[in-house]
Amino acid sequence: xxxxxxxxxxxxxxxxxxxxxxxxxxxxxxxxxxxxxxxxxxxxxxxxxxxxxxxxxxxxxxxxxxxxxxxxxxxxxxxxxxxxxxxxxxxxxxxxxxxxxxxxxxxxxxxxxxxxxxxxxxxxxxxxxxxxxxxxxxxxxxxxxxxxxxxxxxxxxxxxxxxxxxxxxxxxxxxxxxxxxxxxxxxxxxxxxxxxxxxxxxxxxxxxxxx
Amino acid sequence: xxxxxxxxxxxxxxxxxxxxxxxxxxxxxxxxxxxxxxxxxxxxxxxxxxxxxxxxxxxxxxxxxxxxxxxxxxxxxxxxxxxxxxxxxxxxxxxxxxxxxxxxxxxxxxxxxxxxxxxxxxxxxxxxx
Numbered sequence: 357x358x359x360x361x362x363x364x365x366x367x368x369x370x371x372x373x374x375x376x377x378x379x380x381x382x383x384x385x386x387x388x389x390x391x392x393x394x395x396x397x398x399x400x401x402x403x404x405x406x407x408x409x410x411x412x413x414x415x416x417x418x419x420x421x422x423x424x425x426x427x428x429x430x431x432x433x434x435x436x437x438x439x440x441x442x443x444x445x446x447x448x449x450x451x452x453x454x455x456x457x458x459x460x461x462x463x464x465x466x467x468x469x470x471x472x473x474x475x476x477x478x479x480x481x482x483x484x485x486x487x488x489x490x491x492x493x494x495x496x497x498x499x500x501x502x503x504x505x506x507x508x509x510x511x512x513x514x515x516x517x518x519x520x521x522x523x524x525x526x527x528x529x530x531x532x533x534x535x536x537x538x539x540x541x542x543x544x545x546x547x548x549x550x551x552x553x554x555x556x557x558x559x560x561x562x563x564x565x566x567x
Numbered sequence: 568x569x570x571x572x573x574x575x576x577x578x579x580x581x582x583x584x585x586x587x588x589x590x591x592x593x594x595x596x597x598x599x600x601x602x603x604x605x606x607x608x609x610x611x612x613x614x615x616x617x618x619x620x621x622x623x624x625x626x627x628x629x630x631x632x633x634x635x636x637x638x639x640x641x642x643x644x645x646x647x648x649x650x651x652x653x654x655x656x657x658x659x660x661x662x663x664x665x666x667x668x669x670x671x672x673x674x675x676x677x678x679x680x681x682x683x684x685x686x687x688x689x690x691x692x693x694x695x696x
Contacts, residue, residue, distance in 0.1 A: 480609030538613035
């Protein structure tokens with residue numbers, strides 16, 4: 357029975373290896389808790405330093421000031437790569453950014469992750485909006501239009517990156533205010549306000565009245 | 568100060584009568600909660616994000632998607648829903664999102680092709696037996 361490749365890929369991602377080097381990566385990717393100077397920065401800095409490394413090694417377009425959008429670039433894509441049904445295509449997709457250098461950097465970085473970082477990175481990669489839910493939402497918004505699957509995928513990807521921008525801006529705000537702990541709604545609201553100012557949030561040209 | 572919790576319902580109420588709106592409003596509570604919790608953790612929040620934060624983010628995301636879709640509908644001439652409208656919108660602002668979308672879509676295409684080829688192979692094997 358043909359399984360949904362996305363689901364199959366999600367299940368396969370129980371291995372904590374970077375998807376570009378699927379099978380034998382376990383030998384190389386011993387997650388050392390090495391006393392690197394950088395490791396301390398990671399732990400103390402509420403993971404703010406984490407996205408820049410991900411984005412610098414992966415994204416070809418790092419132009420935006422919001423760091424997260426670059427880092428999320430490889431979010432769902434790797435899940436699909438691990439689908440072993442498409443063996444003939446695996447080689448193509450194993451080089452997502454088309455750059456073995458970046459992949460090598462990525463592997464290097466991943467091998468230095470602490471457990472905490474690894475778990476967070478895993479969540480980052482594997483999380484996503486369920487296609488069924490997103491489809492239902494889209495149908496609810498548009499009325500009765502038929503929503504194609506690619507459209508759902510695109511919107512889910514866009515929404516996930518938007519969440520990334522929200523959360524990371526909120527973290528930046530928390531560092532500015534020197535606060536710790538879980539993110540609170542006030543941070544999100546401030547983050548949302550800033551994103552609006554930056555023009556990253558679509559605004560209706562006609563003011564919404566009578567809320 | 569805009570309460571973003573109201574906007575999810577407001578956009579629906581313009582679309583149709585009030586009763587189905589209330590029902591769909593109720594459906595939208597906690598709609599993406601589980602997914603969002605993992606996502607927020609992945610992006611830098613605590614292991615267990617605060618529920619009010621998750622609710623707020625969910626409301627914001629629903630509003631974001633709603634506005635995005637409405638804007639796309641405004642741009643597009645009156646025809647069936649197309650993907651390209653979303654792109655056109657994002658091109659102007661957000662290069663990373665645009666690249667990400669193109670990646671996702673081309674991956675989906677590849678998967679579709681590969682899946683088709685896989686099915687054809689299966690048939691061949693079945694027929695050969």
